[in-house]
Amino acid sequence: MHAYSTSTIALPSRSSQPNTPEAFEPALLQPLSFFPAGAEIYAQGEKAGSLYQVEFGAVRIYRLLADGRRQISAFHLAGETFGFEADTTHHFFAEAINATGVRVFRIASGVDMSRQLLPLALKGLTKAQEHLLVLGRQNAIERVAAFLVDMAERQGGLRQVELPMSRMDIGDYLGLTIETVSRVFTRLKEKGVIRLLNLRSIEIVKHEALHNMSE
């Protein structure tokens, strides 16, 4: 893991916090690690043992196949916590999507964190299982709709939704190619369900319609 600098970054206000900030004890004294866009936070196979809380920016968690195919299993936005593992090894990669600030909590060996970690693990498990339904049984438009609904909810349910990640990231999260993602965005736009304010932010015009599409 390569943090590019610590503690000296101007800390943006957390006004853009999600509506369900995770309640992991902040220990606000932890220094802030800064990762520029694309920087690796940890790698599969690396020794685990820390928790990471996103302060600002966004993180992708993913796995690779031997031939380079990638599956992003989760995105983490401001306020969310990640990095806990079933054993002492990381089973996934974690990368900053954009310039991202992360508080790193090293878990002292011998300290039992299960009481704090269990709710996070269970929530993550439910989310992963729900995403299985999306990948296993939903078509392209349903997948994108489900993704947009989820992003909207995590950003407080506002009409305008920021997508900090590229089309490639979205595709690798939804099990689609970038072309298919792009075409679905176009279709939703043509149907008047969403508007593209710019590449990385959309407005949900017909919230109800989008929700129905995602089932």
Next chain:
Amino acid sequence: MHAYSTSTIALPSRSSQPNTPEAFEPALLQPLSFFPAGAEIYAQGEKAGSLYQVEFGAVRIYRLLADGRRQISAFHLAGETFGFEADTTHHFFAEAINATGVRVFRIASGVDMSRQLLPLALKGLTKAQEHLLVLGRQNAIERVAAFLVDMAERQGGLRQVELPMSRMDIGDYLGLTIETVSRVFTRLKEKGVIRLLNLRSIEIVKHEALHNMSE
């Protein structure tokens, strides 16, 4: 949840136990609940609060879309534990696949089980995330290969693998139709990778080849 009888079932030896029995404290005095094939153990939306340990048989955990599409997120075999949830409500359905014996542990309110539950939750999370890679990025033959490798490992890595579930269940786990599952089995058979001893048990002839296919 409808248990059909308790405690009076002849308990089969657990010789067919997986190679990694889960270490949830057995409290062996718990009566055994019996569920015939297809019986519901709990339903989505029901109040949660118990843990379930499979004694014999097999269980499917799944979710439904409004139009009936089903995604099985996990199978649980003898020795495995399921039923823990992020909140007080079940987010999934659990059904016995075959005649199944389950020990039910009601978690007394106020008792903190996090220390016991966290490892199970984390293991489940890792498994679910790995399955995301299969559903999101692998084709039909790779999915079936990954499934067979997983089933083989959970049954001790023997050549012969029992598949307690139907093709429909396998399809709903792998995000495929029964026809595609069947065709892939046929292809693997023709390639000499597996042999079908009968519909519900296969022999892995070329273990290496199967492992490579699953990546």
Next chain:
DNA sequence: CGTGGTGTTGATTACTTTCAAGATGTGTGG
């Protein structure tokens, strides 16, 4: 104002699903 990276759109291909018969297996009753 170029230039490289990212995103969109179009045409074609490939894989899986769907629809449709058959075949095989299992369980039951005679």
Next chain:
DNA sequence: CCACACATCTTGAAAGTAATCAACACCACG
């Protein structure tokens, strides 16, 4: 123990959805 009947599974042909291949457009950056 056998025969029938319903379930499940397999196989084939056609259709549909997403992937791939290929240009082109757009945007951010130097």
